[in-house]
Amino acid sequence: MSAVTLPSPADLGAAVLARLDELAAITDEPGKITRLYLSKSHRRAATLVEGWMRDAGMSVTLDPVATLIGTYPGSDPDAPHLLLGSHIDSVRDAGKFDGTLGVVAAIEIVRRLNAAGKRLPFGLTVLAFGDEEGVRFPSTLSGSAAVAGRFNGAILDEKDEEGITRRAALAEFGAPEGDPAAPWQGQSGLGYLELHIEQGPVLEAENRPVGLVTAIQGVTRGSCRVIGSAGHAGTVPMPLRRDALTAAAEMVLAVERIGRETEGLVATIGQLRVPGGAVNTIPGVVEFSLDFRSEIDAVRKDAEARIRKAIEAVALARKVEARLAYTYEAPASECDPGLRLLMAEAAEATVQKPIRLLASGAGHDAMSFRGKLPFMMLFVRSKAGISHSPEEFTSEADLGIATATLFRAVLDLAKKHA
Numbered sequence: 001m002s003a004v005t006l007p008s009p010a011d012l013g014a015a016v017l018a019r020l021d022e023l024a025a026i027t028d029e030p031g032k033i034t035r036l037y038l039s040k041s042h043r044r045a046a047t048l049v050e051g052w053m054r055d056a057g058m059s060v061t062l063d064p065v066a067t068l069i070g071t072y073p074g075s076d077p078d079a080p081h082l083l084l085g086s087h088i089d090s091v092r093d094a095g096k097f098d099g100t101l102g103v104v105a106a107i108e109i110v111r112r113l114n115a116a117g118k119r120l121p122f123g124l125t126v127l128a129f130g131d132e133e134g135v136r137f138p139s140t141l142s143g144s145a146a147v148a149g150r151f152n153g154a155i156l157d158e159k160d161e162e163g164i165t166r167r168a169a170l171a172e173f174g175a176p177e178g179d180p181a182a183p184w185q186g187q188s189g190l191g192y193l194e195l196h197i198e199q200g201p202v203l204e205a206e207n208r209p210v211g212l213v214t215a216i217q218g219v220t221r222g223s224c225r226v227i228g229s230a231g232h233a234g235t236v237p238m239p240l241r242r243d244a245l246t247a248a249a250e251m252v253l254a255v256e257r258i259g260r261e262t263e264g265l266v267a268t269i270g271q272l273r274v275p276g277g278a279v280n281t282i283p284g285v286v287e288f289s290l291d292f293r294s295e296i297d298a299v300r301k302d303a304e305a306r307i308r309k310a311i312e313a314v315a316l317a318r319k320v321e322a323r324l325a326y327t328y329e330a331p332a333s334e335c336d337p338g339l340r341l342l343m344a345e346a347a348e349a350t351v352q353k354p355i356r357l358l359a360s361g362a363g364h365d366a367m368s369f370r371g372k373l374p375f376m377m378l379f380v381r382s383k384a385g386i387s388h389s390p391e392e393f394t395s396e397a398d399l400g401i402a403t404a405t406l407f408r409a410v411l412d413l414a415k416k417h418a
């Protein structure tokens with residue numbers, strides 16, 4: 001392979017930021033960034049990203065679970081592929097960097113290679129997943145699970161809050177019919193690399209632009225429906241009430257207490273609903289979500305049992321019914337040591353100092369590849385560690401350093417395969 005000149009981090013940062021801004025304008029809530037899986041805005045974002053992929057020299061397909069797959073063959077068209085990517089869905093009222101950065105940076109790398117007429121000894125496949133945040137349906141990471149060959153067909157019948165199934169939403173989106181679990185050539189790839197914002201405060205506190213991910217912590221998600229008895233706010237005496245909301249409040253605090261008291265566990269109730277709630281009605285039904293995580297699977301599994309017990313105890317004491325279901329789980333997933341070394345050398349060459357290792361508290365598409373393909377993640381500094389918020393920020397300079405690091409890692413791997 002002839003030498004490829006690595007673009008300057010400044011050039012890469014400017015190119016990446018311009019595209020992040022374009023994507024940020026695509027939303028279902030004007031004035032905010034809200035792009036849930038298979039929404040109208042996800043559809044528009046996929047069309048935009050597909051155009052970028054084609055302009056960068058890739059052929060593009062959409063898979064049955066709405067992952068955009070951009071393909072840039074290697075010098076030998078039959079050579080295996082290195083996978084790069086992240087996600088283009090968002091939480092509600094999100095920032096503009098979470099997920100999109102990994103997609104946009106990967107496209108920019110292919111665009112530069114194609115513009116220089118360069119083919120590598122392996123192909124590059126850029127993946128724009130759509131279901132990383134798991135905000136719309138009970139389970140999550142379906143796009144990367146399908147590519148990795150671990151898709152669970154049962155989730156196609158899952159429903160969103162409006163009762164729309166994944167199956168129906170995929171048809172509405174225009175995803176092609178087909179078996180999402182069918183083997184795909186990516187499954188015999190060389191590995192998967194994902195660039196992502198840190199979403200935490202560590203790199204900023206230590207004045208480091210990038211960091212290397214060691215592992216992604218495991219997660220359990222669930223939902224709980226608390227059923228008490230609705231009644232008139234003025235007529236039912238306090239001792240005779242079976243208030244679902246006050247019971248749920250105690251359950252929420254019990255979950256928080258378990259999170260606080262357990263070393264290495266974080267526990268969050270991010271959604272609480274009082275369906276049909278009114279100012280003058282004692283709540284008869286309340287629903288809340290659960291999300292708890294640990295780097296140690298045994299700690300998380302133990303928490304599953306303790307949280308269930310705590311919720312049942314509150315339900316018994318308050319004479320309500322609690323229907324708790326754990327709807328999704330993924331174990332802690334370790335990054336590949338070989339790819340970590342590759343990324344470490346690329347990062348050190350880019351920033352000229354030793355690179356910090358850190359674990360990921362957030363979940364990522366990369367974890368779908370556990371046990372299937374070696375994977376590695378590169379984190380870039382987030383301002384004040386803020387994410388899942390419009391305040392999310394990474395500087396243009398850092399975007400450039402991170403993209404240059406990923407680019408260098410790809411080129412270094414190409415040298416090893418030459």
Ligand code: GLV
Pocket residue numbers: 132133361362363364
């Ligand atoms: C995604 O951001 C997650 O960690 O839930």
Ligand code: MN
Pocket residue numbers: 087098099132196363364
């Ligand atoms: Mn993300």
Ligand code: MN
Pocket residue numbers: 091098133388
């Ligand atoms: Mn996120």
